[in-house]
Amino acid sequence: xxFLGSQPTVDLTYADVFLVPRRSAVTSRLDxxxxxxxxxxxxxxxxxxxxxxxxxxxxxxxxxxxxGLAVLPQDLALADxxxxxxxxxxxxxxxxxxxxxxxxxxxxxxLRLIPRAPGQTVVVADRxxxxxxxxxxxxxxxxxxxxxxxLASVPADARLGDLLHxxxxxLELAELxxxxxxxxxxxxxxxxxDGASGSDGPTAADAVGVISGEMLVGTLSRRSALxxxxxxxxxxxxxxxxxxxxxxxxxxxxxxxxxxAAAGAxxxxxDTAHGHQESMLRALRTIxxxxxxxxxxxxxxxxxxxxxxxVDAGATILKVGVGPGAMCTTxxxxxxxxPQFSAVLETASAARDLGAHVWADGGVRYPRDVALALAAGAxxxxxxxxxxGTAESPGELLTDADGRQYKESWGMASTKAVxxxxxxxxxYELARKELFAEGISSSKILLDPARPGVEDLLDMIxxxxxxxxxxxxxxxxxxxxxxxxxxxxxxxGYEEGKALxxxx
Ligand SMILES: NC(=O)C1=CN([C@@H]2O[C@H](COP(=O)(O)OP(=O)(O)OC[C@H]3O[C@@H](n4cnc5c(N)ncnc54)[C@H](OP(=O)(O)O)[C@@H]3O)[C@@H](O)[C@H]2O)C=CC1
Ligand SMILES: Nc1nc2c(ncn2[C@@H]2O[C@H](COP(=O)(O)O)[C@@H](O)[C@H]2O)c(=O)[nH]1
Ligand SMILES: [K+]
Numbered sequence: 001x002x003f004l005g006s007q008p009t010v011d012l013t014y015a016d017v018f019l020v021p022r023r024s025a026v027t028s029r030l031d032x033x034x035x036x037x038x039x040x041x042x043x044x045x046x047x048x049x050x051x052x053x054x055x056x057x058x059x060x061x062x063x064x065x066x067x068g069l070a071v072l073p074q075d076l077a078l079a080d081x082x083x084x085x086x087x088x089x090x091x092x093x094x095x096x097x098x099x100x101x102x103x104x105x106x107x108x109x110x111l112r113l114i115p116r117a118p119g120q121t122v123v124v125a126d127r128x129x130x131x132x133x134x135x136x137x138x139x140x141x142x143x144x145x146x147x148x149x150x151l152a153s154v155p156a157d158a159r160l161g162d163l164l165h166x167x168x169x170x171l172e173l174a175e176l177x178x179x180x181x182x183x184x185x186x187x188x189x190x191x192x193x194d195g196a197s198g199s200d201g202p203t204a205a206d207a208v209g210v211i212s213g214e215m216l217v218g219t220l221s222r223r224s225a226l227x228x229x230x231x232x233x234x235x236x237x238x239x240x241x242x243x244x245x246x247x248x249x250x251x252x253x254x255x256x257x258x259x260x261a262a263a264g265a266x267x268x269x270x271d272t273a274h275g276h277q278e279s280m281l282r283a284l285r286t287i288x289x290x291x292x293x294x295x296x297x298x299x300x301x302x303x304x305x306x307x308x309x310x311v312d313a314g315a316t317i318l319k320v321g322v323g324p325g326a327m328c329t330t331x332x333x334x335x336x337x338x339p340q341f342s343a344v345l346e347t348a349s350a351a352r353d354l355g356a357h358v359w360a361d362g363g364v365r366y367p368r369d370v371a372l373a374l375a376a377g378a379x380x381x382x383x384x385x386x387x388x389g390t391a392e393s394p395g396e397l398l399t400d401a402d403g404r405q406y407k408e409s410w411g412m413a414s415t416k417a418v419x420x421x422x423x424x425x426x427x428y429e430l431a432r433k434e435l436f437a438e439g440i441s442s443s444k445i446l447l448d449p450a451r452p453g454v455e456d457l458l459d460m461i462x463x464x465x466x467x468x469x470x471x472x473x474x475x476x477x478x479x480x481x482x483x484x485x486x487x488x489x490x491x492x493g494y495e496e497g498k499a500l501x502x503x504x
Pocket of ligand 1: 050248249250271272273274277279300321322323324325328330362411412413433436438
């Protein structure tokens with residue numbers, strides 16, 4: 001990356017800078033390769049943050065299916081984390097996980113799980129003898145598939161079983177191997193339902209059920225079929241969806257790291273607020289000594305010194321960012337941190353010299369911020385709050401007084417998170433921990449009605465970033481790092497770039 005003009009002497013954040021277009025030989029945005037090449041199985045440079053309000057197994061599976069990575073938070077009990085990893089690994093790669101409800105459930109029950117948006121569906125199936133294994137559906141138990149649009153058009157207390165008319169469209173998993181042909185098959189199979197899509201078409205949804213032998217494997221909507229032609233999944237050695245897991249720096253670090261690796265974690269993220277501290281270096285050396293053969297991410301840091309020490313202790317990827325996060329009060333509480341663009345620029349350059357990589361963590365609100373983090377040298381970009389406001393994040397889908405759908409989010413260093421994390425301690429120890437809150441405990445993150453799912457956000461972010469690459473004349477991340485030319489702008493310059501929803 002180079003600056004337009006002389007190298008600035010103050011630290012900068014994303015809003016301070018812009019990318020300058022340059023002569024390009026890349027003729028199509030679809031020719032751009034976004035793979036981070038950081039030693040992880042990711043094929044997209046996007047990571048979901050290890051926050052309880054952001055990453056759970058559902059979001060992790062959806063993100064990995066499109067090539068990103070999600071980091072399960074360190075606050076979960078080990079048994080719950082192991083169960084979450086097992087669940088992700090059991091999900092289908094080529095088709096969507098079915099969202100299964102019994103015929104007695106109501107439209108309101110379904111709309112608490114999925115947003116009212118195209119491509120979102122629920123599968124209606126009779127409960128088996130083992131009601132807990134509800135996402136393992138024998139074809140014989142399958143009653144139908146309902147779209148979110150259809151569910152939103154009926155009374156909230158309508159029973160799903162009463163809304164089904166005719167059998168759902170089904171395709172065999174083996175017929176869908178070729179992504180391009182699969183798209184045509186889904187369109188053909190769902191076309192029969194068009195025009196009757198509210199009521200009695202055979203599908204009443206723009207998705208098909210996908211079966212293998214006697215079992216339902218998942219569903220495939222037209223939109224998912226299209227995405228399969230554009231994205232490549234992030235997979236482990238056995239061809240299952242990949243997932244990362246966070247580990248703290250205190251307690252039995254070795255035991256936890258070993259257990260997570262044995263459970264199938266593909267990347268370990270050793271995470272604490274102040275990553276450049278002795279306890280972190282000790283934890284990294286301990287994990288390094290286990291020879292797990294996994295990429296080890298460590299942070300958070302914002303300096304080249306931090307890079308040297310953490311790489312020396314065994315990290316292969318550095319998590320960079322102190323204070324830019326939307327839930328984060330660290331800068332206002334402590335004055336500590338660093339404007340994120342400069343933090344990424346300095347650490348990425350230091351990491352490159354050591355053969356290591358950087359994940360830019362926090363403060364991303366627009367696709368442009370992702371492009372700028374990559375231009376500064378990041379291999380991947382970590383997103384928290386933005387992904388919290390999606391159907392797939394772990395929180396309950398709530399509706400406010402104006403009818404807008406939202407989810408609650410909170411910081412991992414907030415009083416709420418500290419109470420959850422240290423709830424097992426005695427009252428004195430918990431009270432001492434609560435003194436140091438550095439995050440907000442409750443925030444309302446609205447779902448974008450046009451992009452309510454995490455894949456909708458991926459579509460928007462990756463299309464913006466693909467376009468950034470071609471403006472810079474780059475067809476890969478390495479070329480983008482080399483060719484990006486960055487200028488400084490005033491607050492008025494930043495403001496000029498925004499669209500105007502109403503006239504002036
Ligand atoms: N990126 C960011 O800007 C920040 C991110 N976070 C996130 O919040 C989560 C919780 O992290 P964390 O608060 O570190 O809790 P952890 O449970 O990871 O523990 C942190 C450990 O480091 C010690 N410590 C020493 N100095 C500090 C310091 N200045 N800040 C925090 N701990 C310190 C603590 O001891 P003692 O409690 O006795 O001081 C404790 O032993 C993590 O996911 C982290 O990434 C939190 C803050 C900032
Ligand atoms: N200082 C704090 N930082 C926090 C807290 N919870 C999370 N985080 C950091 O934010 C990023 C995500 O940033 P976002 O802008 O995308 O939301 C996350 O990965 C952490 O590094 C907190 O309570 N305090
Ligand atoms: K902040």
